[in-house]
Amino acid sequence: MLTFLALTVSLALADPEFPGLPAGSLELETGASTVLTLPDGRAWPVSVIRSETQPAGTRVWVARVGADTSPHRAIVTSGNGVIFAWISTPDGNWQSQFGEDGQATVLRPASLATDEPGTDIRLPLAPPRSPRAGNDPAAAIPVGSRGTVDIAVVYTEGMASYYGLGVISRAQHLINVLDQSLIDSDTGIRVRMVHAQPVGVPWNEFTSTLETIDDLVAGASFGHPGTSADVFGSCDTTGGLQCNNDGDLSHLYAMRNEKAADIVIMLRRYWRHQQTYCGVAYLPGGGAAGVIDPATDDVFGVAVSGDGPDGNGTGASCGDLTFAHEIGHNLGSHHNVENAGGQFGLFTYSYGHRVDCQFRTIMGYHSSRSGVSCPNGGIAEAWIAAFSNPAIALCNGQACGIPADDPAMAGADDNTTPADNARSIRTEGWRVSLYRDPPATSVVSAVLPSSRAVTTGQPATAFVTIVNPASTGGTATACGLQLHGGHSGGSFSYRTTDPATNAATGALNTPADIPAGSSQSYVFQMSRDALILQSDLRIDAACANRRAQAVVSGVNTFLFTATATPGPDVIALSATPDSSGVLTIAGSGQTAAFAVAIANAGAPGNVLFSAAPAAGSSGVGLVQICRTNPQTGQCETPRSAEIPLTLAANETATFSVFVTAGMAIALQPAVNRIRFQARTASTAVTVGSTSVAVRTAP
Structure with a gap:
């Protein structure tokens, strides 16, 4: 019998191919x-x-x-x-x-939305402050040397319905675009997504953007259920809008604190006519205050961003840079001076940059919003994925800003007014990264079996163990499971289990507390209504006061396949000689073996079994397998690269996997692994897999 091993799981398949790029x-x-x-x-x-x-x-x-x-x-x-x-x-x-x-x-x-009725900035009233002395790096500094801003994304049902299992990957993509823009613009900071979840309460997708941010700041910054006026005692009624309470978001306050999120942004499906604005965000330090105080300005770390094509069918979208634009406001950056309404950002030079009818930086509005007539319309000018910076020439071969040689001299056009969002972020905007510090600790999780293959609409089950390391020093609260992405087009549910018997013990979708140094086991069930071939899905360990561990593909992921017709569903478990989940080879040129046991939980079929180093592994030489006698463990077939079997329903088999080290192999369990897999002979679809880490002896 094989013992449950935390590291005995499958590896990821290759990334999806991208249209327009050669395979691989x-x-x-x-x-x-x-x-x-x-x-x-x-x-x-x-x-x-x-x-x-x-x-x-x-x-x-x-x-x-x-x-x-x-x-x-x-x-x-x-x-x-x-x-x-x-x-x-x-x-x-x-x-x-x-x-x-x-x-x-x-x-x-990119087909962008047309003009909006006003500005997407909330400028909070702030007490007078004295700018910090000796903290103005005009020149570029090393990437990330000013810190990392942690972002939590809450997404609406409209987003989940549109993107399905890809909704969190979509959020990560928008953060990646922002992150690369911060790198290319020499801001000195990075951003990362530390958490993503559904809004968590019923939410009207058509709620106006200004009303939405009122409720979001009330909930995520104050733990307040929201009122007819915002938590600052006022309400923006531009254009007849009323700041009604459209949902109690007070639960996001605890989430923000527990996940240590500097910024909380709501990501929602874009509906141009109903929502009015693509996005909106607070701008701390406005009016050239020159200071962001993490002790008080953290309440302004909220934003709203629309995404996807207009739900009304116009074909327009907010664009992939809207998310970056709104977070830019959170960092103290204003629009280009022509569209700033006479207001300053964090400094007198904290403006985006635009050259009429040619280009605009991330924080710039297009020329048509200033009444400028362009040959193809101002909205067609290039929207550059960069923050204004006069020291870089990323903008159609031109400088991306105006030097702030004399920041006190602010004009009213794009030829004289200093425009340097990057310097503003390097100087003071980076302090947003201190809103919630230090980062939350993480739990560790593993999925077993790590792959299932079922027919469309049929449920697949697997087990998960969540470990709260003793080093966390406290109880991990309300720990449950969450499918990484939307649940539309299928189902997902879980229950706690007795680890000794695997019997379900808890009510459906009910989380549990896990003391430090302890673990909790779960069983989950999922199905999909459409075909899914070889999707390596993340199963999140969702605890209220912990971050999920970084993904080790196959350790806390689930290789899920949904096919139109029944086929083999191979449950594969592996074991190393010392039951550690790590195969240790004596040295270069030496060979060691681990065992695999399989059972076909699906329909009969022809299956090819093989083993190989995971993508990215280094130092591994020859890998071969043989079928073994289940009683003695001895090979019954010669060692080879591949073994074909015709499996009956419920048939079992055992194998040995022999691994030779070509050179020294480092102990890097997330990278250096040997993958054993079962593929259908006719379609090469993976219907079962498991893996172990591999190393050479120190």
Whole structure:
């Protein structure tokens, strides 16, 4: 019998392919080159700047579009079976959109929403403050040296319905676009998503944007249920809007504190006519206060952003930079001076930059909003994924700002007024990263079995163990399970279990507290109404006062397949000689083995069994398998790379996996792993898998 091992689980499959890129391009590492072909037929050389797997399990791939000095970027995010992209070229911007099937990624030119009736800024009243002395780095500083802003995303049912399992990956993509823009603009800060969840209460998607932020700041910043006037005692009634209470969001206050989120942003499906604005955000330190005080200004760390194509069917969208624009306000940045209404941001130079009819930076409004007549309309001018900075030439070959040589001299046009959002963020905006500090601790979780293959609409079950490490020093409260992404188009539920018997013990979807140094086991059941081939889904350990652990694909993910017709569903478990989940090989050129047991919980079928190093593993040489006698563990077949079997329903089999070290293998369990998998002989669909970590002896 095989023992449950925390690390005995499957590995991720390759990222989805992206239209316009050659197969395998998203696996290219930094410095590699390829070609991107857009739907207009134009082919662009691209070179990879950054390629990494993120804590949420998504993969971000950033490439330079064009020549080595090009400011244009392709930013691609993949995860949970979906893929998103923002692509900037000299000919214009492109962004991904779901196809009619709700799955495929379609590249379309960015079609932005038309004019809005007013500004998207909330300027809080703040007491007079004295600017800090000796804290004005005009020049660029190292990437991330000013800290990281932690962002929690709450998404509406409209977002979940539109993006389905991809809703959190969508949120991560928007954060990736913002993060790369902060890097390219020399702001000195980074951003990351520390939490994502549904709004958690019924919410009217048509609620106006201004009403929404009133309720969001009341809930996420004060733990207040919201009133007819906002928590500051006033209400913006521009255009006849009334700040009615449209939902009690007070539960988000505890979430924000427990997850240590500096900023909470609501992400919702865009409905142009009903919501009026694409987004809105508070701007701390407005009026050139020159200071952000984390002790008091943290209440202004909230924003609202619309996303997706207009639900009214106009084809317009807010664009992938709206999210970045709203967070930019949270960092003390204002619009371009022409659209700032005579107001300052954090400093007199905290303006976005625009050159009429040519380009605008992230914080800029398009020229038409200033009454400027452009040949193709101001909305068609390039929206550059950069914060204003006169020291960089990312903006159509021009400087992205106006130097603040004399910040006291503020004019009223784009030729004389200092515009340097990047300097503003480097100088003081970075203090937003101190709103909630230090970051929350994490729990650890594992899924077993790590893969299931069922027919469409049928439930698949698996078990999860959540461990609250003793090092946390306290109880992890209200710990349950959450499918990473929306539940539309299927179902997901869980119950606590008795780890000794695997019998369910708790009520449906009821969380449990886990003391420090203890664990809790669960069983979950999920189904999907549509075909899903080989999606490695994250199963989140959702505790009220803990962050989920970073994704180790296969450790806390679930390789789920839903097919149209019944087929094999291979439950695979593995065990190393010392039951640690880590296969230790004596040294380079030496061989060690681990055991695998399988059972077919599905229909009969022809299956190919094999084993190989996981993508990214290093130092592993030859890997072979044999079928074994279940009583003695001895090989009954010669060692080979692959073994075909015709499995009956409920049939079992055992194997040994032999791994030879080609060189020293580091102990990196998330990377250096050996994957054992079962694939259908006819379609090569993975219907079962498990893995172990591998290392050489120190």
